[in-house]
Amino acid sequence: MKLSGAQILMEVFREHQVDTVFGYPGGAVLNIYDEIYKSSAWLRHVITCHEQGASHAADGYARATGKTGVVLATSGPGATNLVTGIATAYLDSTPMVAITGNVACSLIGRDSFQEVDIKGITMPITKHNFMVKDVTRLAETLREAFSIAISGRPGPVLVDIPKDVQTATCDYTPMDSVPAPRQKAVDAPSLAKAVQLIREAERPFLYIGGGVQIAGAGQELVRLAETIGAPIGSSMMGLSSVPHSHPLFLGMTGMHGRYAASLALDRSDLIIAVGTRFSDRATGNKLEFAKNHKVLHIDIDPAEISKNIPAYVAVVADVKQALTALLAAGLPHSAPAWLAEVNALIAAPDNHLSMDAGILNPENVLKAVNSRLPADCPVATDVGQHQMWAAQYYHFEKPRTFITSGGLGTMGFGMGAAMGACIGTGLKKTVLVTSDGSFHMNMNELATAVANQLPLIVLVLNNSVLGMVRQWQTIFFDKRYSNTTLNRPTDFCLLAQAFGAKGLRLETLDKMDSVLDKTFSLPGPVVVDVRINRDEMVLPMIPPNGTVKDMILRG
């Protein structure tokens, strides 16, 4: 069967059960878009307002579903607009395949119209990337791209396809089924050492990261915690992988971690780190962090072992497999004194810091949203104070419901990501928690949400400042508020209406329930402008490179 390059792309999409592509057409992908037109019976294409939004949407789709997100853009600026989205996916290990068109092979290297070396540009932010200059190698390259993206530690892969390769034809042989990624068996000697270490521990602590979410290992993790009597603390990326309501779950650790989680981690004698890379935001001072504990590190990526925190014992394996193997080993429960101490930390007043209950504040708004949104619905965020408040006050119960940019910390991630998560979950009600700063970055995508009638709630925690930077200026820069006070009179309600969405304003606590009830009763995209105090802080806070001893609990 002779097919064109563009047709081969569609066939490989079909093989890999790709049902949705986020993208933006242009000169170098016209032939691909022609095939997308013909494939509309089984392939949904979502056109965004900007390629960055498409890349974040593919990312949000992948995070919410565990499937590989696919994004498509034209050459030149189309391709460079993907860069932030690809880097965001790379830092958080999201499986993504990015397809870019390029100028014809004969024009490459001549600074042709809309030509960039996107392979060179994305080399350090992809797991791997390809430029296909021969149509006979297109099918195998695309299959390899999908395989690389999802296998091992997932990540983004870019395939650059020059225009003439899209039109050239060759024989195409369909592939019957996509082989499942092969997994290495858990190494028995390291497992034995891990078991020994857990047996010797008196005060074990489970510190989990995004790897638990990716591996779908929340249940195994909880069983391990119950078996050995270990409390669980999570990095931001690990949130939603185990239920917040579980009695052993202490919440987030790290810079804005919860009191009990940070203290229990500090007092433990064994940190069992699962699917995490010990980001500086999660550890603070690395020398102090590593003191007085042994670290058992379980991760699929051997390069993460002892990269940031030295591991006493390491198990390099798929997290789910490793946890299953540990559970089969017959582990003892910790001494009762340890969980008694942990429970005292949970009950401590410092573990229950609240904002001023008498006024409208992020805590009561997020808790009110939490009580209205079903547990299996995704919550996306942008980056800044609102993101930390969502991580702290929203209680995630179901895996893959917290969609947030951790490693890269991408402001402007939220709109695209929320749309992708919403579409990926079959149009579940989706909440984007954002702020006036972040929303201003990519709010153009509201038009995409309206065009697709997505059941999206955009909660703008509006404090008229860049809150997180301002918080640092308050604490570390003697209140010199350089460029963080925004004199923007943007009317988010009018803005929403201009885009064809609904807009609501929430200014006082007494209106909170009625406005939120109204919000949740509306079907289509709705923007809620929530006015909050500009001096609200994210607390607790451990200053950068600090330890639990430096924890700031009150403003």
Added chain:
Amino acid sequence: MESTRLILSLLVSNESGVLTRISGLFARRGFNIDSLSVGETENPRVSRITIQAAGDEYVRSQIVHQLEKLHDVKTVELMDASQTVLRELLLVKVHANPETRGQVLDAVTVFRAKVIDLTPATMTMELTGEGTKLDAFITYLEPLGIIEVCRTGVTAIGRGGYVLKAKEEE
């Protein structure tokens, strides 16, 4: 921790951009490359790269693990210096008139170098060996007036039955 010299041997896909990926990885992770040499192997689809670098235990382990993550890299081996033959090729051009030529030729004999070009005013030699031998040769020639130096960087092969093999595809 103490920083020591390390020799890495890599088998990589003979694809465009492989060198950029490897040198880019060193640059962005903050590791230095002291020398790098590359060439085809008995298999035209595979190239072999020898990298000389320096680092402590941490850098050593990170370099290997990060390189192993690159899709085009088939094998990374930290070579054991005592079980490895290291060689480098030097081409050096010096001022040499009929009066000073004798001094240069003495060095050529002692170092077992080879004269590969001669003019009334210059002499060009090639010398193969370990880096320290090349350094010593250059040091001797310096007072005579070196015009140009070219070095290939280190290449390395294991002694005896030790063969660098591509790891099984996972």
